Amino acid sequence: MSERVATTSRTDDDAERRFDAEAVAATLAGRTAAFDDLIEKYQRRAVSVAYRLLSDIEDAKDVCQDAFLKAFRSLTSLQEPERFGAWLMRIVTNLSLNFRRGRRPHLSLTTADGERGLEDRAADLSPRAIHKAGDPVQAAETQQAVTAAIESLPEQQRLALVLFAIERLPQKEVAEILGCSIEMVKWNVFQARKKLKEQLSEHLEA
Amino acid sequence: MTDESEQLERLLSELHDGHLADEQLADARRAIAEDPDAAATVRGYERLDGVLQDWQVVSPGMDWEAFARQVSSRVADEAEERDADESAKLAAVDRLIGDSVEPLPAVDWDVLKSRISRAVHEEAAEAARPSIKPSQSWRRVVGWTGRVAVPLAAAAAVVFLVWGPWMGGPPGPGVSAGPIVMVSLEMPDSVGQISVTFAEEPADGDYDVPPLVMGTAIAVGPSTGNNTTFEEPMDEAYFY
Numbered sequence: 001m002s003e004r005v006a007t008t009s010r011t012d013d014d015a016e017r018r019f020d021a022e023a024v025a026a027t028l029a030g031r032t033a034a035f036d037d038l039i040e041k042y043q044r045r046a047v048s049v050a051y052r053l054l055s056d057i058e059d060a061k062d063v064c065q066d067a068f069l070k071a072f073r074s075l076t077s078l079q080e081p082e083r084f085g086a087w088l089m090r091i092v093t094n095l096s097l098n099f100r101r102g103r104r105p106h107l108s109l110t111t112a113d114g115e116r117g118l119e120d121r122a123a124d125l126s127p128r129a130i131h132k133a134g135d136p137v138q139a140a141e142t143q144q145a146v147t148a149a150i151e152s153l154p155e156q157q158r159l160a161l162v163l164f165a166i167e168r169l170p171q172k173e174v175a176e177i178l179g180c181s182i183e184m185v186k187w188n189v190f191q192a193r194k195k196l197k198e199q200l201s202e203h204l205e206a
Numbered sequence: 207m208t209d210e211s212e213q214l215e216r217l218l219s220e221l222h223d224g225h226l227a228d229e230q231l232a233d234a235r236r237a238i239a240e241d242p243d244a245a246a247t248v249r250g251y252e253r254l255d256g257v258l259q260d261w262q263v264v265s266p267g268m269d270w271e272a273f274a275r276q277v278s279s280r281v282a283d284e285a286e287e288r289d290a291d292e293s294a295k296l297a298a299v300d301r302l303i304g305d306s307v308e309p310l311p312a313v314d315w316d317v318l319k320s321r322i323s324r325a326v327h328e329e330a331a332e333a334a335r336p337s338i339k340p341s342q343s344w345r346r347v348v349g350w351t352g353r354v355a356v357p358l359a360a361a362a363a364v365v366f367l368v369w370g371p372w373m374g375g376p377p378g379p380g381v382s383a384g385p386i387v388m389v390s391l392e393m394p395d396s397v398g399q400i401s402v403t404f405a406e407e408p409a410d411g412d413y414d415v416p417p418l419v420m421g422t423a424i425a426v427g428p429s430t431g432n433n434t435t436f437e438e439p440m441d442e443a444y445f446y
Binding site for chain 2: 032035036039040043044047048051052055057060061064065068069072073139142143146147150161164165166171186189190193194196197200201203204
């Protein structure tokens, strides 16, 4: 596996931020269509994070729609328009966590997964996951085990893991989203990985 | 697990995160080369990373354009509702203002002018008191009220000692009026003491009221004949 490399240069980052700031300014000036640019830019990341926190794509889409609406309504309170992305992801994670807490117990992540057959779950898996496992059912089993293991993590560890180790967001942005230090993000990611490595040991064997 | 092995495991788990310093990377690579357990640990984390990357990936078939249209439409509705709300509020305010506009009642402008002018002159006269600016004057009033209470209370106590039985009010019916005593608090001397001067006056006599710039207490009734002294270190600021 190659070491993670920065995919964007500082110049790209600056351009991204300028894009966000301009879209926010235009929206605030009354050009609502400018907000579409922000939806277009961030929808994939938002849905992906929400899905990993909620394990249900329809719930994730609903939460993300609410998150975009909430961001639109609160746009005037955004202190740094160039940080729109991190701000939106903070809204997405908060709404996802609230959604999870408000979900009826029998619809919780693990129970809902447990109620579905492995064949059903296998249908949702990515071709890469099935290819790696060599068998859709086995792949589904691994996915179910991963879900249960991630579900058992403390909230901050789960969020840090999803945002940094899975979604690959920069540590600084994860710290911003979670409202903690970069060092705390690193520590939470390490703790989460260590626990998962232990809990999933039989699924990690070569 | 010792602190050292915990630190090494953390280092190995972060090997692919891209934030390790060159020195840390060198330490990690050395450990992997020299220690089979360290190498196995790294492999474990690499497999975990691979499994996590495949975990709950949004289906490639997801219709992002449709989703964006849906969100965009909701945002547009929201904006429209908000604009409509704003317009409705503004219209309501306009109506309220329109409904409530009434002709101005008749005003006697000369009377109003005199009233304002008098108030301004009074204010100007107050401000023109020698060497005291209004703000200073106000501070002094506040300071005096707060702090002169101490010497006045002390003076009252002195008066009570000397004319104690009569304190509490003027003589009632059938009781002959006693002499009136003026107790004046004078400016503190250089060692910070104040002196209290008693000036007994006949009940029906004429007397001069000392200037009120000093603390003044008045007692009515006969003297007890006791002498008393009153010495208390004072701050000059107690007096103005």
